[in-house]
Amino acid sequence: MNFVMKAALGGAGKDLGNLVGGEKEEDKDPEAEKEKEExxxxxxxxxxxxxxxxxxxxxxxxxKVRQGIRDKYGLKKxxxxxxxxxxxxxxxxxxSMTRAKKAVPAGCGDGDEEEEGIMETVMKYLPGPLQDMLKK
Structure with a gap:
């Protein structure tokens, strides 16, 4: 029945509802919409x-079924x-010598030693006169 009415009226269905006294889109309460959404x-x-x-x-x-099967056949998880x-x-x-390597070998980076800066490390390997020049 609705299909026949819609087909007969075309796109005028919305307007017809407003003419008969239906609720207009402008009159909707935003608070009621908020409650509906909640x-x-x-x-x-x-x-x-x-x-x-x-x-x-x-x-x-x-x-439970899996555990029953495990118990029956003596299987483990x-x-x-x-x-x-x-x-x-x-x-x-x-x-074994072919074992998987560990990420950090034991004793490396334990934190017991005081960390040196890059500059101090480089200075150790430079000749004396060059060290004096860089210290100034």
């Missing part, structure tokens, strides 16, 4: 919380297996 935001937050709760519940159920593998690799490579 209600909409609250509804969105509530929907998001419900979605997260549902997801967490499903994930807990999946974890992936994180535990990966940690054990990394520890075993480190243990094997302890004395």
């Amino acid at each position: 209600e909409r935001q609250e509804a969105l937050r509530q929907q998001e919380e419900e979605r997260k709760e549902k997801y967490n519940k499903m994930e807990q159920e999946r974890e 992936r994180e535990v297996v990966e940690a054990e593998a990394a520890a075993a690799a480190e243990q094997e490579a302890e004395g």
Whole structure:
């Protein structure tokens, strides 16, 4: 029915509502719009919380099933297996010359030594007369 009316009137539907006594766009209350927006935001937050709760519940159920399978077949969690593998690799490579290099060798940059500036370091390696010239 609405389609037939819209098709018959064309674009005059908005104007017809105003003529009959409908609410004009200019008469809308900004405070009412603000309240509607707050209600909409609250509804969105509530929907998001419900979605997260549902997801967490499903994930807990999946974890129970996974744990049941692990118990049945004597399997370990992936994180535990990966940690054990990394520890075993480190243990094997302890004395190896091909082991992975550490970022900073032990004893380097411990902070026990007093830091020298670049200028003082360069001055140590310059000949005496040149040092005297640069000190002035």
